[in-house]
Amino acid sequence: MGFATDAIHIGQGPDPETGAVTIPLYATSTFASDELGRSKGFDYSRTNNPTRQALEQNVAALEGGRFARAFSSGVAAICAAVMTVDGGSHIIVTDPVYGGSYRLFEQVLKGYGLEFSYVDASDAERVRAAITPRTRMVYMESPTNPLMTLVDLRAVSDIAREHGLLHVVDNTFMSPYFQRPLDLGTDIVVHSSTKYLNGHSDLLGGIAVTNDDALAGRLHLLQRSIGAVPSAFDCWLTLRGIKTLAVRMRQHQENAMQVARYLEQHPKVTAVYYPGLERHPQHNLAKRQMSGFGGMLSFEVDGLDAARTVVNSLRIFALAVSLGGVESLVEHPAMMSHASIPREVREHSGIRDGLIRLSVGIEDVEDLIGDLDAALARA
Ligand SMILES: Cc1ncc(COP(=O)(O)O)c(C=O)c1O
Known part of the structure; x- marks a missing residue:
């Protein structure tokens, strides 16, 4: 089956x-x-x-x-x-x-x-x-x-x-x-x-x-x-x-791909981490060992102040740890999900203060991109 x-x-x-x-x-x-x-x-x-x-x-x-x-x-x-x-x-x-x-x-x-x-x-x-x-x-x-x-x-x-x-x-x-x-x-x-x-x-x-x-x-x-x-x-x-995992995952991925492409071309975004992007260094491995790229992605802006402005300005993306629900979430790994890792260990792993993580939900993707656009404009 x-x-x-x-x-x-x-x-x-x-x-x-x-x-x-x-x-x-x-x-x-x-x-x-x-x-x-x-x-x-x-x-x-x-x-x-x-x-x-x-x-x-x-x-x-x-x-x-x-x-x-x-x-x-x-x-x-x-x-x-x-x-x-x-x-x-x-x-x-x-x-x-x-x-x-x-x-x-x-x-x-x-x-x-x-x-x-x-x-x-x-x-x-x-x-x-x-x-x-x-x-x-x-x-x-x-x-x-x-x-x-x-x-x-x-x-x-x-x-x-x-x-x-x-x-x-x-x-x-x-x-x-x-x-x-x-x-x-x-x-x-x-x-x-x-x-x-x-x-x-x-x-x-x-x-x-x-x-x-x-x-x-x-x-x-x-x-x-x-x-x-x-x-x-x-x-x-x-x-x-x-029971709805398959349909949800397809929609998470479709939305995440569009959000990643939007972020990739934004002048205030210095890096986007999403295995579905051709420029992800392991895109070929992603295609080989996974049948899709999922709904999670991270991106970087220029430092803590810019990251703070973005996460505080989002209206549809709720500022919360966790992921994988139908609703979109945003979080700041250095101060939230990964705060229990000492700063020097964290930064050595590449988790810098400008890093923002998104769990892209299954809302209308135009609304999600509009939310990000408005938040980035304020950064
Ligand atoms: C990749 C990953 N594994 C495990 C966990 C822990 O799961 P739980 O919060 O259900 O204990 C999390 C929680 O965020 C996670 O992101």
């Missing part, structure tokens, strides 16, 4: 009892057993819940995986994926990486004996060069947040396999509609389902997908032991959002 058909049907066929065409919302903490030792397959919602299971089956299929485990947020899913390695392991991470992931790694997991190195993985050979005898995992974001740098996921998967490392990819920016890292040899795909999967900015969620039985078992153990699980209602809403 095609992607849109799977998105609408997998895990959520009509209810056998009633014929309801949407999955029931199983708002229950616990499940009664028929008799001691004989349940109907569910016992307690931290361990499993039918609405959550439907979401897990659905996203697993969309990512081309056999197993998925849903979490209460993207960082909870990332934490679980990283905790599939033993304490004392070394992990190679893309530079830059989402600020919340960086904070989790540096301020939390480091204290439990994990060690992280950050490398510009736009050249896969730099990943190979960073491997040490203790390296056990490569954790990649592609495209990276917020600079839209790509990682050649097939090449990194090959390096990871050669050295016996796990390869984890955060696929939040592209969604499985535009990119399927498991098909490129990745071991675990993680998402902040807060973003495109749900698509309506009304919940937090995360999910980890794999094809490997042992990793799936470990992820389930972490899910039910740490207990960072989503509510049945959030799973239900996410399933509802996913």
